[in-house]
Amino acid sequence: MKGRLFTKKEWDKALRELSKSQKIFVPAKEKDFHNFTVLDNNMEPDFDFQNTRLSPKSIVFPQSERMFEYTLDETSPDAHILKEAPKDFPPQAVVGIRPCDAHAFQIVNVNFDNPEYKDPWWVRRYRATTFVGLGCNEPCSTCFCTSVGGGPFSEKGLDILLHDLGDRFLAKAITEKGIEFLDKIGSGKEASEQTLKKAALEAEAALGKISSSVPTDRLKEKTEIELFDAPFWEKIAFPCINCGTCTYLCPTCWCFDIQDEVFRKEGDRIRNWDSCMFPLFTLHGSGHNPREKKVQRVRQRFMHKLKYYVDKYGNGVACVGCGRCVQFCPVNIDIREVFELMNGY
Amino acid sequence: MLEYTAKIREIARGLLEKGTVDVFIGYRKGSVPMMNEPVLVTDPAQTDVLHWDSHCGLNLCNYLTKRTDRIGIVANGCNSRNIVTHIIENQVKREQLYIVGIPCTGMIDHRAVKRAVNGKEIKGVQENKDTFLVIGKDFEEKFAKKDFLQDNCSVCRHRNPVEYDEMVAEPVEEQEAEDVFADVKTIEKMSPSEKQDFFTQLISSCIRCYACRNVCPLCYCPTCFVDESQPQWVGKSIDPVDTMTFHLLRAFHCAGRCTDCGACERVCPVAIPVRQFTKKLNKDTLELFQWEAGLTLEQRPALDVYRVDDYNDFIL
Numbered sequence: 001m002k003g004r005l006f007t008k009k010e011w012d013k014a015l016r017e018l019s020k021s022q023k024i025f026v027p028a029k030e031k032d033f034h035n036f037t038v039l040d041n042n043m044e045p046d047f048d049f050q051n052t053r054l055s056p057k058s059i060v061f062p063q064s065e066r067m068f069e070y071t072l073d074e075t076s077p078d079a080h081i082l083k084e085a086p087k088d089f090p091p092q093a094v095v096g097i098r099p100c101d102a103h104a105f106q107i108v109n110v111n112f113d114n115p116e117y118k119d120p121w122w123v124r125r126y127r128a129t130t131f132v133g134l135g136c137n138e139p140c141s142t143c144f145c146t147s148v149g150g151g152p153f154s155e156k157g158l159d160i161l162l163h164d165l166g167d168r169f170l171a172k173a174i175t176e177k178g179i180e181f182l183d184k185i186g187s188g189k190e191a192s193e194q195t196l197k198k199a200a201l202e203a204e205a206a207l208g209k210i211s212s213s214v215p216t217d218r219l220k221e222k223t224e225i226e227l228f229d230a231p232f233w234e235k236i237a238f239p240c241i242n243c244g245t246c247t248y249l250c251p252t253c254w255c256f257d258i259q260d261e262v263f264r265k266e267g268d269r270i271r272n273w274d275s276c277m278f279p280l281f282t283l284h285g286s287g288h289n290p291r292e293k294k295v296q297r298v299r300q301r302f303m304h305k306l307k308y309y310v311d312k313y314g315n316g317v318a319c320v321g322c323g324r325c326v327q328f329c330p331v332n333i334d335i336r337e338v339f340e341l342m343n344g345y
Numbered sequence: 346m347l348e349y350t351a352k353i354r355e356i357a358r359g360l361l362e363k364g365t366v367d368v369f370i371g372y373r374k375g376s377v378p379m380m381n382e383p384v385l386v387t388d389p390a391q392t393d394v395l396h397w398d399s400h401c402g403l404n405l406c407n408y409l410t411k412r413t414d415r416i417g418i419v420a421n422g423c424n425s426r427n428i429v430t431h432i433i434e435n436q437v438k439r440e441q442l443y444i445v446g447i448p449c450t451g452m453i454d455h456r457a458v459k460r461a462v463n464g465k466e467i468k469g470v471q472e473n474k475d476t477f478l479v480i481g482k483d484f485e486e487k488f489a490k491k492d493f494l495q496d497n498c499s500v501c502r503h504r505n506p507v508e509y510d511e512m513v514a515e516p517v518e519e520q521e522a523e524d525v526f527a528d529v530k531t532i533e534k535m536s537p538s539e540k541q542d543f544f545t546q547l548i549s550s551c552i553r554c555y556a557c558r559n560v561c562p563l564c565y566c567p568t569c570f571v572d573e574s575q576p577q578w579v580g581k582s583i584d585p586v587d588t589m590t591f592h593l594l595r596a597f598h599c600a601g602r603c604t605d606c607g608a609c610e611r612v613c614p615v616a617i618p619v620r621q622f623t624k625k626l627n628k629d630t631l632e633l634f635q636w637e638a639g640l641t642l643e644q645r646p647a648l649d650v651y652r653v654d655d656y657n658d659f660i661l
Contacts, residue, residue: 030550031616032456032464050466053615054552063552064582138482140466142377239383241407244554245614259581272581275554280572330556330612331403332375332382 002196003163003172004188008047011169014185015039015095023092025059027052036094047164050140051098051322055251059094060105060125061112061273063248067121068269072262082269084120093130093181095162100143100320102131102157103150104251107320110313111254130181132171133158137206142323144212144336149316152206163199170199214339216317219310222345227307228299232341237298239331244275246325246333247301252318255281276300302338346450347472349397352513353419356445360417361389366443369417370408371395378470379455383408395419398472402452402495404608406430406562409437416442419513421449423497423606425506426639427562430602433646436565439508446509448517451490451498452607453477456616458493462486497607497620500525507640526628528621544589544622550615551588553581557609557619558595563602570594596622601630601648602638 006014015024019039026045028037033053039045066085073079105126112122136143136152145151155161159178163170170191173179182188191199247253257274260267274281276297283289291297309318319335326334357369372381373394381400385408386392397419405418406427416437420428425444431437459467462479469480472490479486502525505516524530535543555571558564571579571591579594580587603623610620630636633656636647 032460033616064584138466141468235385238385238408241556241559243556243559243612244552245556245612248552248554249614257581259577261580261582270582272583278555278572279568280574283574327377328614330560330614332377332380334376337376 003170003191003199004182005165005191005195006169006171006185006188008167008169010186010188012045015045016041018093018184022090025056025092025094027096036096039095045096047096047134049096050136050138051101051324053324053328054249055101055104055322055324056094056097057101057104057108057251057254059092060129061108061122061254061256063273065121065271066268067258067271070267070269071265072267073265085268089124089128091128091130092125093132095132096134097131097158098136098322099133099152099154099156099158099161100145100150100322101251102133103145103154103320104157104322105131106157107252107309107315107318108254110315130159130177131157132160132162132178132181134162134164135203135206137164137202139206139210140323140327141211142326143210144214144321144323146207146210146321147212147214147216147339148319148321150320152210153203163203165195165199165202170195212321212323212336214321214336215343216306216339218343219306219317222307222342224303224307224311227303227342227345230342230345232345233295233299236302236333236338236341237295240277240294240298240333241331242277242279242294242297243330244273244277245328245330247275247277248273249324249328251320251322251324252305257281276304298333302335302342305335306339306342346397346399346447347474349447349513350395353397353445354392354395356511356513357386357395357417358389358392360443361387361392365415366417367414369395370405371419371445372397372401372403372405374398375400378467379453379458397447399451399453399477399490400455400470402607402611403560404562404606407560407608409442410562410565412437412441414441417445418442419445419447420506420509421447422501422503422505422507423449423604425508426503426604427606429508429639429642430604430646431562432642433649434602439642443511444506444509446506446512448506448512448514449498449501449504450517451494451501451504452611453490453493454495455611458488461488461493495607495611496618497605497610501605503604503637503640508642526624529625529628532621532625544592545585547621548588548592548617549585551583551592551617552615553583553588553591554614556612556614557617560608560612561599563599564595592619592622596626599623600626601634601636601646603627604638 024039025036026039027034027049028043029046034049035052035054036056068082069085070082112119139152155174159175161172173182255274256271258271260269282291305318360366369386373384374396375381379400404424406424432439465481467481471478475490476487579590630647634647
């Protein structure tokens with residue numbers, strides 16, 4: 001299938017209709033920025049955005065997730081027995097996800113769903129999610145997706161790719177899941193050759209609008225120890241305040257920490273996003289922390305993304321070039337400069 | 346303030362060349378508009394990276410904690426007051442420091458600028474004396490700096506450094522802010538339940554990244570209470586009660602120490618006006634103890650000493 005055309009009005013109406021039977025996440029403006037929010041009658045989706053402040057990773061991998069529950073009540077036959085917290089994983093869709101963020105889900109998926117490990121919550125939620133992407137006609141000046149295996153109209157990780165043509169969306173189904181979703185939305189109109197050509201030209205033009213690039217070609221050939229011992233880490237780390245902005249905004253940061261929370265005799269086992277920036281990250285029960293200092297934690301973040309991941313999965317870097325950390329790092333640590341330093345070392 | 350850059354470079358070069366200091370802490374121009382990066386310079390030949398403009402809204406005092414070397418540092422009014430607080434709290438010694446004083450005319454509120462251009466992407470900001478030009482893909486707009494000051498800068502009464510070894514320029518005129526605490530007074534008038542709603546709403550988007558805490562020079566505890574894990578003091582999920590506990594306790598920990606530098610608010614990735622917590626405590630310490638943080642090395646802070654005439658109406 002080449003593509004179906006929907007007027008934005010039709011699209012909005014169909015999405016709202018579909019939102020009655022399944023959860024649909026759409027970008028919406030809150031305060032000065034956009035974030036993905038569940039579509040309902042009380043809100044207006046806004047597809048006129050560059051990217052959401054927070055990445056959509058929480059839709060599949062919530063910041064806090066109750067995994068198990070238990071009781072400490074000795075009189076209960078279930079005392080001290082962990083039970084999976086009941087929840088279901090009905091079909092859901094993320095509509096308007098940018099290609100970089102969809103690419104990120106693929107990058108993270110190899111960690112949570114591989115022959116060795118299958119994270120039960122990630123796997124079920126990821127498989128239940130339809131990713132409806134929105135190509136970037138106007139990439140930001142901090143975007144560098146094209147250097148890291150993506151592009152403003154990349155189809156990686158997407159089930160459908162939307163192209164904003166002003167008053168209409170051109171929708172292209174990429175997977176079976178995508179075809180099913182489009183069927184639910186409605187038939188739309190078959191796009192003419194002329195429209196498809198115009199869209200292709202626009203996508204081509206968007207590619208040319210990516211003004212940032214990073215080098216990655218030499219990352220693989222270096223040994224871990226060479227990069228680990230490189231002299232530039234102190235300098236990169238100096239301004240870092242070890243907050244979680246970069247890791248929490250990042251679409252590919254997947255680290256989590258598991259905590260027990262008990263109220264009286266009832267307990268929950270919760271997993272929360274963790275951040276390699278935090279002092280609790282990798283703190284051992286003994287009190288020892290192999291990454292006690294700021295510089296070690298900063299190095300961990302970049303080594304994980306640009307070296308360990310590269311070596312372990314042979315899948316490129318664990319960065320999609322969305323530019324969130326570049327834009328919002330409180331102290332302006334710019335990952336593009338770290339790419340240069342690591343690749344050029 | 347742009348003319349300060351050359352002077353800062355010159356002073357830093359001299360200090361490093363003469364060996365008066367081992368390191369110099371300042372800003373270098375950022376890689377994205379309205380952002381600058383703290384930088385540590387050790388080589389006199391590298392001092393040309395140093396930079397100053399109206400986007401130096403972090404607090405460099407943060408980088409002094411527990412350093413043992415001799416340090417040159419740029420400091421405007423609020424930063425210098427934090428340095429004084431740091432010295433009083435034994436985080437650094439006065440003798441270690443060479444403070445290059447910056448008479449400050451305030452920092453530009455990057456969010457207000459983005460709002461003013463309707464959220465369009467800003468590719469560059471060129472500052473001129475009292476104005477700045479915002480450049481985007483197909484637009485250019487000129488604004489007056491005074492209309493875009495960070496909220497804390499617009500009510501600042503200590504623009505000039507209180508402690509310094511050398512000034513980069515003559516002091517600037519201090520502002521007579523009409524009412525520094527107008528916003529706090531509005532909240533004070535609320536009923537307890539309205540206050541609860543106000544603050545709950547205020548932090549509803551908090552992601553517990555701790556940027557507000559970590560950017561603050563006052564937060565230097567070896568282990569913050571939220572990071573205690575044996576036993577755990579506060580839940581680490583995004584449960585609203587835990588998040589509120591963090592914000593309230595963080596604020597109380599800053600009582601009588603906060604200089605309203607605004608770094609916490611500036612860096613919040615989800616734009617929470619966190620100064621609404623600390624400002625109330627600044628108002629209380631001013632009204633009840635006639636105390637403003639960091640104005641002098643000669644006096645112990647209000648919450649650090651007992652005086653028989655201390656405010657004690659809260660004792661039943």
